[in-house]
Amino acid sequence: MSQRQVLQVFEQYQKSRTQFVQTIAELSTRPQNIETLQNAGVMSLLRPLLLDVVPTVQQTAALALGRLANYNDDLAEAVVKGDILPQLVYSLAEQNRFYKKAAAFVLRAVAKHSPQLAQSVVDCGALDALVICLEEFDPGVKESAAWALGYIARHNAELSQAVVDAGAVPLLVLCIQEPELSLKRISASALSDVCKHSPELAQTVVDAGAIAHLAQMILNPDAKLKRQVFSALSQISKHSVDLSEMVVEAEIFPAVLTCLRDPDEYVRKNVATLIREIAKHTPELAQLIVNAGGVAAIVDYVGESKGNVRLPGVMTLGYIAAHSDNLAMAVIVSKRVNQLAITLAEESEDHIKAAVGWSLGQIGRHTPEHAKAVAVANVLPRLLQLYLAASSSEDLQIKSKKALKNILQKCVHLQALEPLLHDAPANVLKHVVGQYSKVLPHDSKARRIFVTSGGLKKVQEIKCDPGSALHEYISSINNCFPEEIVRYYSPGYSEALLERVEQFIPTS
Numbered sequence: 001m002s003q004r005q006v007l008q009v010f011e012q013y014q015k016s017r018t019q020f021v022q023t024i025a026e027l028s029t030r031p032q033n034i035e036t037l038q039n040a041g042v043m044s045l046l047r048p049l050l051l052d053v054v055p056t057v058q059q060t061a062a063l064a065l066g067r068l069a070n071y072n073d074d075l076a077e078a079v080v081k082g083d084i085l086p087q088l089v090y091s092l093a094e095q096n097r098f099y100k101k102a103a104a105f106v107l108r109a110v111a112k113h114s115p116q117l118a119q120s121v122v123d124c125g126a127l128d129a130l131v132i133c134l135e136e137f138d139p140g141v142k143e144s145a146a147w148a149l150g151y152i153a154r155h156n157a158e159l160s161q162a163v164v165d166a167g168a169v170p171l172l173v174l175c176i177q178e179p180e181l182s183l184k185r186i187s188a189s190a191l192s193d194v195c196k197h198s199p200e201l202a203q204t205v206v207d208a209g210a211i212a213h214l215a216q217m218i219l220n221p222d223a224k225l226k227r228q229v230f231s232a233l234s235q236i237s238k239h240s241v242d243l244s245e246m247v248v249e250a251e252i253f254p255a256v257l258t259c260l261r262d263p264d265e266y267v268r269k270n271v272a273t274l275i276r277e278i279a280k281h282t283p284e285l286a287q288l289i290v291n292a293g294g295v296a297a298i299v300d301y302v303g304e305s306k307g308n309v310r311l312p313g314v315m316t317l318g319y320i321a322a323h324s325d326n327l328a329m330a331v332i333v334s335k336r337v338n339q340l341a342i343t344l345a346e347e348s349e350d351h352i353k354a355a356v357g358w359s360l361g362q363i364g365r366h367t368p369e370h371a372k373a374v375a376v377a378n379v380l381p382r383l384l385q386l387y388l389a390a391s392s393s394e395d396l397q398i399k400s401k402k403a404l405k406n407i408l409q410k411c412v413h414l415q416a417l418e419p420l421l422h423d424a425p426a427n428v429l430k431h432v433v434g435q436y437s438k439v440l441p442h443d444s445k446a447r448r449i450f451v452t453s454g455g456l457k458k459v460q461e462i463k464c465d466p467g468s469a470l471h472e473y474i475s476s477i478n479n480c481f482p483e484e485i486v487r488y489y490s491p492g493y494s495e496a497l498l499e500r501v502e503q504f505i506p507t508s
Helices: 003-027 031-039 042-051 055-071 073-081 084-094 097-111 115-123 126-133 139-153 157-165 168-175 181-195 199-207 210-215 223-237 241-249 255-261 265-279 283-291 294-304 307-323 325-333 337-346 350-364 368-375 380-388 394-408 414-423 426-442 444-452 455-461 469-478 483-489 493-503
Strands: none
Touching: 003 031, 003 042, 003 055, 031 042, 031 055, 031 073, 042 055, 042 073, 042 084, 055 073, 055 084, 055 097, 073 084, 073 097, 073 115, 084 097, 084 126, 097 115, 097 126, 097 139, 115 126, 115 139, 115 157, 126 139, 126 168, 139 157, 139 168, 139 181, 157 168, 157 181, 157 199, 168 181, 168 199, 168 210, 181 199, 181 210, 181 223, 199 210, 199 223, 199 241, 210 223, 210 241, 223 241, 223 255, 223 265, 241 265, 241 283, 255 265, 255 294, 265 283, 265 294, 265 307, 283 294, 283 307, 283 325, 294 307, 294 325, 294 337, 307 325, 307 337, 307 350, 325 350, 325 368, 337 350, 337 380, 350 368, 350 380, 350 394, 368 394, 368 414, 380 394, 380 414, 394 426, 414 426, 414 444, 414 455, 426 444, 426 455, 426 469, 444 455, 455 469, 455 483
């Protein structure tokens, strides 16, 4: 056998390995092939190819493993059990940039499924290797490493702390300053994943100087980058007053308000979430948002959005109104309570209706003027309906009841209370009757309307225990009218009159 024939055997073997890994990598892109590949023992066949002498075979084997591990947690578990991770981590430090990208992809694909799998990635020493990759010259390697670090950090505070302890945060902040858009996006996403778990982790990101660089990108034309920027700023702001103030000091207002009209739905939602996280902390921060024109912008956003995208906007209005009567009046003065009433009528999801009910309760709970502004939008019957509906979730019932109580305890606008007098159960009725007992003694016109509209008759029909608050309110109302009028509208009075007619003996 000649030398050429001998070498041909090796060439044939190399071609076969190359063809095998390329075919497996291609097949693993289609979900319908995954189970067949798994049953055929693909993991054990790919593992030795990670150490192949041919770089192309190594890289393609890693790519195929990443695609398989990305598909479900069983396959990711198989990567862990097959002792493949230590090989990948070792190769991250040794191999070329193409292999590093593929290896980081496998680590990310394993880590994404659960905290346990992410911990397996950390335990094999991947964090140090990934952090070193953040210092690589090639932006693709940095991107793959940042992506893997973000997927590890997103699960819980312990894993996030491990990413911080490995020294990733300052390098991620450098990565958001790089010119490549995709690297900026993924690094901002990773920072968001790190700081979402606790104030301490968020402070680490802030101390690395992230806020200033993130704030510079809020008007970047790239929608996917803005999504991640606003997400990161929200995750920083949500933890404390101090962190929120640092975000505000980066002069993000009023520029962020223009992004509430961004064509991208997720950008709009993340901006509204950021404003909500800032507004909830203190009256001063809420006032800053109001002064920047935030209320009108948020209400327009609520009007133009649907479903879950609306939710942060609805809650922002509630948080602003909750702080003080002046801030609640700022929401009312913008003539925007009607928008919340429309949202309450339009939405089908219980959790969104619960948030709208809560916000209306926060607006109406301060003074009679606030309560009237909410009541004239005709939301009280709707809140009562949601509270009584058997199909409403427990949270929706609780929030609707609380909102009703908050508004009713301040409401002296009797026209809005009237429908509730006829439909409300006893635990809500006592608040309605209580408000009538406050107004009727001082308003003769209201007393007349109360009689002609059937209110007095309805009050006489209410059954309550003597000595209860409801009984006292009814007595107080009855004392506002002549005794014969009260008697006339009392149940059984018409029968008593007829009885007297029957017993009456006419004079001859």
